[in-house]
Amino acid sequence: MSSTPHSVAVPILEVQDLTLLRGKQKVLDSVSFSIQAGSFVAVLGGNGAGKTSLFRVILGLESLKTGQVRVLGQEVKPGKASIGYMPQMRELVAGQFKGWNMVAAAFRGGVCGLPWYNQMCCAQVNAALAAVDALDLAHRPIATLSGGQQQRLMLAQAFLDDPRLLLLDEPLASLDHARRRDTVQRIYTYARTKEMTVLLSTHDMIPLQGFIDYILYLVDGRALLGRVEEVMTAQALTALYGTPVEVVQAGGHLFVVTKEGGDTLHSCACEG
Amino acid sequence: MLHYAFMRAAFMAALLISIVCGPVGWFLVLRRQSFASHALAHVGFAGATAALVVDQPALLGFGVGSVLSGVAMGAISYRVIGHDVIIGLVLSLAMGIGVLCLHFLTRSAHAAMSLLFGNILGVDTNTLWALFFLSAGCLVVLACIARPLLLATLQPEVAEAKGVSLRLINCIFLVLVAVATVECTQATGILLVFTLMVAPAAAIIRQGFSPIVGMVATTALAVGESWGGLVLSWYTSWPVVFWIAALGAVGFGISHGIVLLSLKRK
Numbered sequence: 030m031s032s033t034p035h036s037v038a039v040p041i042l043e044v045q046d047l048t049l050l051r052g053k054q055k056v057l058d059s060v061s062f063s064i065q066a067g068s069f070v071a072v073l074g075g076n077g078a079g080k081t082s083l084f085r086v087i088l089g090l091e092s093l094k095t096g097q098v099r100v101l102g103q104e105v106k107p108g109k110a111s112i113g114y115m116p117q118m119r120e121l122v123a124g125q126f127k128g129w130n131m132v133a134a135a136f137r138g139g140v141c142g143l144p145w146y147n148q149m150c151c152a153q154v155n156a157a158l159a160a161v162d163a164l165d166l167a168h169r170p171i172a173t174l175s176g177g178q179q180q181r182l183m184l185a186q187a188f189l190d191d192p193r194l195l196l197l198d199e200p201l202a203s204l205d206h207a208r209r210r211d212t213v214q215r216i217y218t219y220a221r222t223k224e225m226t227v228l229l230s231t232h233d234m235i236p237l238q239g240f241i242d243y244i245l246y247l248v249d250g251r252a253l254l255g256r257v258e259e260v261m262t263a264q265a266l267t268a269l270y271g272t273p274v275e276v277v278q279a280g281g282h283l284f285v286v287t288k289e290g291g292d293t294l295h296s297c298a299c300e301g
Numbered sequence: 302m303l304h305y306a307f308m309r310a311a312f313m314a315a316l317l318i319s320i321v322c323g324p325v326g327w328f329l330v331l332r333r334q335s336f337a338s339h340a341l342a343h344v345g346f347a348g349a350t351a352a353l354v355v356d357q358p359a360l361l362g363f364g365v366g367s368v369l370s371g372v373a374m375g376a377i378s379y380r381v382i383g384h385d386v387i388i389g390l391v392l393s394l395a396m397g398i399g400v401l402c403l404h405f406l407t408r409s410a411h412a413a414m415s416l417l418f419g420n421i422l423g424v425d426t427n428t429l430w431a432l433f434f435l436s437a438g439c440l441v442v443l444a445c446i447a448r449p450l451l452l453a454t455l456q457p458e459v460a461e462a463k464g465v466s467l468r469l470i471n472c473i474f475l476v477l478v479a480v481a482t483v484e485c486t487q488a489t490g491i492l493l494v495f496t497l498m499v500a501p502a503a504a505i506i507r508q509g510f511s512p513i514v515g516m517v518a519t520t521a522l523a524v525g526e527s528w529g530g531l532v533l534s535w536y537t538s539w540p541v542v543f544w545i546a547a548l549g550a551v552g553f554g555i556s557h558g559i560v561l562l563s564l565k566r567k
Contacts, residue, residue: 088462123454134455
């Protein structure tokens with residue numbers, strides 16, 4: 030067997046024995062995993078499972094109790110690593126602004142100077158907007174856009190500055206079903222052409238079917254990384270939850286059901 | 302009217318003050334921190350009167366008071382600042398201390414009047430130089446932090462991810478607000494800081510210009526309103542501050558009208 034350079038696995042993200050405390054509560058509990066460059070990873074987990082905290086840790090914004098996080102072999106520091114971040118949706122300020130200006134504010138947004146947008150910046154912003162089909166939206170005031178439309182602008186914003194790693198926190202949350210599938214397709218295509226690694230947190234796995242390489246499943250701050258067929262099994266999830274879990278197949282979808290009152294977390298389309 | 306040295310000085314002072322109030326006010330309104338300039342002016346008042354009591358220049362006391370409180374505000378998190386009861390208490394305490402100092406300062410009611418309502422027609426050369434250096438320093442610092450400050454305002458989480466310290470940048474910005482407030486009170490007094498700091502910016506921001514255009518337009522409007530106030534005051538002999546406040550309101554009204562009209566046309 031000969032190995033081509035492409036098959037050499039380069040970990041873009043390494044997390045070792047990570048524990049994060051908020052007060053006395055363990056938000057992330059001895060989490061270890063490593064992700065190869067170019068992967069498309071779905072981050073799953075219920076509310077409060079630690080998805081957003083994990084993203085903030087990868088960005089270097091949290092002080093850890095224990096553990097190490099390396100991006101491209103470097104220990105993380107805010108703004109140092111090449112990471113595109115899309116935070117969870119919330120109300121946007123400056124509704125009178127055109128969407129374009131809101132997006133462009135992130136172009137080298139950490140660098141000192143005036144918010145002056147040169148040709149290169151305009152080209153990059155327009156390319157990012159085109160990638161999420163938001164060029165037309167961007168010329169309207171933010172206040173006139175729907176939640177889903179604002180979300181597409183924020184997604185475009187995460188594409189700026191040529192990141193190697195994309196952290197997308199619930200980028201599908203306020204989209205309708207058709208838009209979800211379309212958005213995942215666009216993220217996938219953009220990430221592939223730019224050779225980006227993607228971590229995308231979501232509650233709904235259906236639109237991701239056929240795109241994802243790995244699932245990172247979080248429960249109460251504990252994590253399990255693997256291929257879909259490795260993670261979405263009763264055995265693996267029972268070990269992760271620490272209580273008996275069933276993975277139920279119904280209507281062509283997989284449902285994760287915990288014993289305490291059928292806490293249906295995620296559904297995903299079955300393999301085969 | 303430009304034959305008189307005091308009018309020339311007044312126009313110069315109005316220009317120096319407006320070029321700082323424009324961009325700082327633009328960010329202030331965008332960040333929804335308008336109230337901060339009001340608060341800083343009140344604490345500055347206590348500082349100014351205290352300085353007068355110990356025979357120091359009011360401007361110095363004002364500057365120290367409001368810059369220190371700007372730093373303090375920035376150091377404490379947003380959430381505490383948003384607490385209107387605490388702000389109210391601090392403001393009334395500051396005004397109370399100011400009044401106490403004035404009580405000890407029986408010789409000059411004039412000083413109190415010019416602190417409260419401004420005295421742009423009485424600006425001397427020293428004050429003009431002080432304004433020049435304050436404005437220049439303020440603009441240089443703002444030019445350096447404008448880009449991260451804009452992102453921190455629009456998308457705080459993204460700014461953090463790009464290595465911007467929200468706390469630090471808020472702190473620096475509030476110091477700029479404090480300096481701009483100190484300058485502004487020379488023209489409008491403590492009670493009418495809003496007229497130059499907030500009114501032009503509020504009018505321009507409604508128009509949805511891009512950041513640089515918005516800041517320049519705000520500055521132009523601030524210069525226009527303060528100069529307009531001086532001219533109208535010259536011909537009517539009504540107080541300058543009244544005219545600046547009136548023009549501020551008119552400017553905002555016109556801007557609002559333009560927005561309404563453009564909505565109707567659609």
